[in-house]
Amino acid sequence: MNNVYxxxxxxxxxxxxxxxxxxLTTPLISTLKANYPNAKIDVLLYEDTIPILSENKDINVLHGIKRKQNSVLNTLESIFHVVVKLRKNHYDLIINLADQWLIAPLxxxxxxxKKISLNFNHRQSFLWQYCFDEIITPEGTHIVEHNLSILKSLNITVLKTKTVMDYDIQHWEEIHTQLIQLNADKKxxxxxxxxxxIFKCWDNNKFAEVIDNIQSYGLNVILTSGPxxxxxxxxxAIAELCQSPPITYFAGRTTFPQLAALIDHAELFIGVDSAPMHMAAALETPLVCLFGATNHQFWRPWSDNKILIWAGNYQTVPQRSEIDRKYKYLSCIPAKDVTKAALTMLSENTKISQPVTSL
Structure with a gap:
């Protein structure tokens, strides 16, 4: 049967x-829902990543599996339980974006x-090929485009390209209450x-310099992080280096939906190559992002409302295979350039007061 029907x-x-x-898989999910509105769309993912998709309205069920097992026996047992669960659901279409070798037999x-997979250069064995009905060569210069290209054999007519980071209103109410208590509910x-x-991180003292410069314009700065x-x-360390300490209350305390609410109501997001950067892009919050020795074109924020600062414009950065993962490749980026980018984004998206001190 022709897939268009x-x-x-x-x-x-x-x-x-x-x-x-x-x-970054959410445009794919949105596209499938737009073309098959009555379909139940499930996702198999690592259980620790469930929270970032937990509020997505296009997803029916999130099936989580543990990222690491204590032994090979535990791994096989976990896979067996997953197979049993998935078989009971009788999926009529499976779309595979994973390159782990155990996925194919699963x-x-x-x-x-109908089982479709993206083509991976390191998965060319007969066994891998045998497990799928179609292997699709990815297209595009960005990971979102790669993900969407797996649908080309389905003759999709409606394409959704925007990333989605949903959260419930209650999450904003919780965050807003805390902001009021911290006297930081304005801009x-x-x-x-x-x-x-660490190779994706910037220097603490440079973050502190940027924070001091931005706070001189009358804006509150909120630092966030994992727990x-x-x-x-x-x-x-960053807070202690600042002349006027930023708000650190939310660092390590928010769920992903709460963090989304916090970012969504911000005037600007500044960050390195991380999940919150992609969240800011999905939420259409203006952003300044710093990239080092990673493919900044392939992994850039999926947004036009951004300034991307790449370490490769300041010095030569190594290829992926030569990366020293304990070295901060972003260190060559000057704080003044990040401050300038932040003020540019703020001036284009909000009204800021005159600085208390000169930069």
Whole structure:
């Protein structure tokens, strides 16, 4: 049957990566829902990434699996339970965006009549190819375009390209109450200085300089981060370097929907290559983002309302295979350039007062 006439009722999308990667699958999810409005769309993902998609209205069920198991036996047992669960759902379309080798036989065992996967250079074995009905070569220069290209064999007529970060109004009410108590419910910007890996981070003293400059314009600065020990140490160190300490209350305390509400109501977001950066883009919050030794074109925020500052414009950065993951490649970016970018975005999107001190 020609796919343009096929009406899928139960669809499963598989992606096993990190929070930001999951958010970048939302245009694919939105597109499937627009073309198959009656379909139930489920997602198989790592259970720790569930919160970033938990409020998405186009998703029926999020099936979480553990990222790491204690042993091979536990891994196989976990996969067995996943297969049993998925088989019971009788998916008539499975879309695979995951490159983990165990995914292919797992999908084959679901007995779905239509199984599509993106093509991965490191997954060319006969077994991998055998487990899918179609292998699609990805197209485009951005990960969102790559994800959407898997649909080309379905003759999709409606394309949704915007990333989506949903949250319930109650999450904003909770955040707003805290902002009032902190006397920070007027104009504020959000800065997330932390990332999963050190090579994506910037220098604490430079963040502090930018914070001081921005606060001189009468704006509150709110620092956010994950709850981990290293993240908390980073937030504390930056705050201590500031002449006027920023608000650190929310660092490590928000859920993803709460963080979305906080970012959504901000005048500006500043951050490095991380999930909150992609959240800001999805929420259409103006943003300034810093990139180092990663493919900044492929992973850039999916938004036009941004200024992207790349370390490669200041010095040579290594290829992915040569990255030293303990080195801060963003250190070559001057604080004054980030301040200038922030003020440019603020002047284009909001009214700011005259600075108390000169830059």
């Amino acid at each position: 096929q009406s899928y009722q139960k669809i499963l999308i598989i992606k096993l990566r990190f929070h930001g990667d999951m958010l 999908i084959k065992l679901t007995n779905s009549p 504020y910007i959000v800065i997330q200085p932390t990332a999963r890996q 981990g020990k290293e993240d908390q140490q980073c937030i504390k």
